[in-house]
Amino acid sequence: MSTTNSIKQAAEAARNKTSEAMDATKRIADTAKADPIAAKNDFLHTPFMRGALPFINGGAAGMVATTVIQPIDMIKVRLQLAGEGARTGPKPTPISVTREILAQGKVMDLYTGLSAGLLRQAVYTTARLGFFDTFMNSLTVRAKEKGNQIGFRERAAAGLSAGGLAAMIGNPADLALIRMQSDGLKPAAQRKNYKSVIDALSSIAKSEGVGALWAGAAPTVVRAMALNFGQLAFFSEAKQRLKDTSMSARAQTLTASAVAGFFASFFSLPFDFVKTRLQKQQKAPDGSLPYKGMMDCFKKVARDEGLLRFYRGFSTYYVRIAPHAMVTLIVADYLGFITK
Template identity: 70%
Template sequence: MASTTVKDTASKTAVSAQNAATAAIEDPSGFLHHPYTRAALPFINGGLAGMTATAVIQPVDMVKVRLQLAGEGARTGPKPSALGVTRDIIAAGKVLDLYTGLSAGLLRQVFYTTARLGFFETFMKNLNAKAKAQDSQVTFAQRAAAGLSAGGIAAMIGNPADLALIRMQSDGLKAPEARANYRGVFDALGRIARAEGVAGLWAGATPTVVRAMALNMGQLTFFSEAKSQLKQHTTLSTQTQTFAASAIAGFFASFLSLPFDFIKTRLQKQQKDPKTGVLPYKGLMDCARKVVKEEGWLRFYRGFGTYYVRIAPHAMVTLIVADYLNLITK
């Protein structure tokens, strides 16, 4: 009897909470419908979606960075596999080492994904409003421009956290006596700023911006376009449309952005030679030229499988969560 009473009470409480949440969302005068809240929601939903995806995908990102840095400067250098890198990381420390840099990854999402999804959603709302007023449809070119713009702006905002993430993940590749042993993302940011100046926090910003624009072109533009096309030409459910569109977006995001991600990783990892004070690469083009000359064209796509496993699920989780949050808060 007592058990039945507890169950009934819990059930009634759950129903009451659900009804209260529904009423809050549907109430046109409620908090969610305040003009300031409406403007902030795309950014909040984007940040939450990005942080959720990063928490899931962080170990794959760690392996991806190690693969990109292996054999630097040698055409016939080591050719590690994702499984081998994973095994080496675990053997050298512990399973949790796969989550090295998680704090930086989450901080990056707070700035980067909050901005890119927030700006993209804001741009798309304006484009949809204009298209509706003109009795037309948003074009692929307009979606592409929105994705490129949102990605570029967000990348500049999030570069310091992205730099800290690369430095933390690559630290384990150095000799024990040369490691920085960062205590966390804020320790990394502070030490980089003191050693290289505040401007040093934007090292690799150019390839980061280009990479973000390419990734967003693939991810947000193709997601929006694929979902629109699936809605018009199929009878799939909303959930299936979202999943299929996110899978398509994940592939294009990976394929278009990997070469730029590779160069970004190399530039952000580099530090001045202690003897000469010279950096290995002068910039994006110099890095690309040296990689082609010393390591070959295919090196840009080393670890594509790992990168796809990192980018595609991250894109899918981010887009599905963001789409769901946008749906329940619209």
């Protein structure tokens, strides 16, 4: 008798659980119909989306920022390539370079290479901000488990690691951007006149080999590590220090972005300079290259053009990096807020 009662109780309990599950499913369906935003939020909180959002938000933020500052980046590249191999000679300024570009074509020439810039952000910034957030979350959890708080050392390590990994992945798009922006400096008969970033990538791969797409990878990685160390580590540190001040959240983000932009510019400009020179160079008829590698480029520029040449265009670079950092970090912060 007791066995029969136990079976009945078990069957009743199973029916109750099934009924509860069906009711819960119905409630979710009804909620989705009545409140699509709630259903959307449920999707955003799935494990897959929680892991993917830092990458998605980072890429979107970087692409917005690149669209804003592309003309400044174009001028910065032209400044770095001017007077190559000579210590003396004309000293271009951002204004003279802008005038020269406009005199040769149209205002939209300042947006040459935008497609490559957007592809680079879709790959590079997606990866660097995504990896940085992922590393920071992991380090924060580990610190809390030990009863500690995350410090500047952890932020620096996360920034350096994220920057290096992302730069290696995004080097082909970065190379295409430099080639597209420097193409106008060549005599008309020697220009490639790339139609798009895809055209540039396929043309380089066909004429120079697939391996050429990673030309300048070493300084690109080091530059990215230096830039991310200055940008992400100092942004995170500055925000933490400004947290308890009377400044509004928006003012804190703007101030932290400006601080991060300065340190990112200071640490990364010499490597950015060398990266530009290496990615622009092409083989001479005899098969030789102006520079054998990163250290050879540093050595020849220091010897032939002077040490200060590495910081030529610092103001332009800062005006390019700081707004880009500010727009990227502000948009990423906003996207993070609305998808949290």
